[in-house]
Amino acid sequence: MEPEAPAGQAPAAASKLSEAVGAALQDPRRQRRLVLVIVCVALFLDNMLYMVIVPIVPYYVHAASEKPTPTSSPTPPTPTNASAVTVNTSESPTAAMPAKSIVKLQHPRDNEDVKIGVLFASKAILQLLVNPLSGTFIDRMSYDLPLLLGLGVLFSSTVMFAFAEDYATLFAARSLQGLGSAFADTSGIAMIADKYPEEPERSRALGLALAFISFGSLVAPPFGGFLHEFAGKSAPFLVLAAVSLFDALLLLVVAKPFSAAARARANLPVGTPIHRLMLDPYIAVVAGALTTCNIPLAFLEPTIATWMERTMAASEWEAGIAWLPAFVPHVLGVYLTVRLAARYPHLQWLYGAFGLAVIGASSCLVPACRSFAPLVISLCGLCFGIALVDTALLPTLAFLVDVRHVSVYGSVYAIADISYCVAYALGPIVAGHIVHSLGFAQLSLGMGLANLLYAPVLLLLRNVGLLKRSRSERDVLLDEPPQGLYDAVRLRERPMSERDGAPRNPPGPFDACEEDDYDYYTRS
16 A cells, blocks of 8 residues: 555645646736847747758759769768869859858859859848738737737748758748748747836847847757768657647747737727828838848848858858857947946937947948958947947837827737848848949948938937837726736827926927827727
8 A cells, every 4th residue: 555655645646736837827027028039049040940941952952953873973062172172253254152051062053053042032022012911910819819810930941941852842841930920930029029118128128139140040050960970861840840839839838828818808909000000100110220220230141151162262161160250249239228228218210220320330341341350340340239229219119009099019020020121031142143243342331321321310300319208007996017018008198287288299391100100099
């Protein structure tokens, strides 16, 4: 009878552990921290999958376009002869192969560069097309279910990559990733904005998410190249598929998107339609800044390796490692912006404008570099500026929705995702043509000048930080802070009493748009 006692105690211990975990998940602060972890892992996974194929996809495309025969099979380059078989892709007008740790193949065909460029752009193009629909879907369905859907699609895309044998399957997998990203990225960022409705917590949480995005882009090429070399072509994708499956299961446990409480959230406030958000001039200024600041990165990645080889006789190793040090200034930029925003939240526009100026100056300096060290410094400045712009303006989008629209964030962050996708859809396809027609120096100078000219445009946002945030219905009735998940819906402020006599918000350059918004909401 004694051996049966421990066996009988095991279910009781498991039940107590389950109750303890459930009680911990009911704590709103712990729950939103877990949600932040889930979203950061999802963003990390998406950017890992985006960049992990950089050192692998040339072999895929080459194998798909030139099947080896038993008598003559192409020999892939080894580390000893990799530099000897480097091909100068500047001879092709469609050279658009990303330049992170790519080992180029022996005797590539001209159309392989075109295939690789289209393959890399297909993800951003489909994501660009789906985002207007995904933003509306997220506004209607809350954030957890679209995030789960996006993780499921990313899992399917990763498995397709692992077992792809021809170019058509690669293209389908890459496009499927764009579909998953349109839901996972947008709903993830929107969920963070909803769970952290107050500053500076919102800026800190979004900054952490941006750091995970940068880290995923940084470690993906060496991670993919190492596993592809020593464990086979399917290994990196199977690892990422396991991570996406684990993240989806964790989301099911924490958010419970199919529970009765989740179904009760179907009666939600209707968010502002995405087309009206696009017409908001403040949001349009922010979206333009996000596109402008990412164009240099999107256009330099597929062209800088060939330029380095031609101007400074850089090796494959140097071309691959040139971007690695930029992770440090990117994280530093995120940290500084979060700290400054906590002390001076009304100067977010200034941090973004300074970031655009840094990007413009760094982009203009790239063609003047004739050695490896100055080029690395210029690229570090580029990534530092991008961190300033992204970290300052992403919370600004949520704040604009809070004070000028309904606090439902799916559509506004779909607009942000569209801004990124415009740059990354054009980069792999257009950059090579521009370099061939005008030259690398003209490309870099043009992108730098565009950022320098756009920096003063952010002056239009100088009064945004002074706008007053409306109190939520929970604040009004229960005197409690909003807990997120559509609980942070702001009510439009009533006009000031006659005793105050002062206007509610300081005047701005787009005051005429306020009346249009008011008319829209009163009609609806």
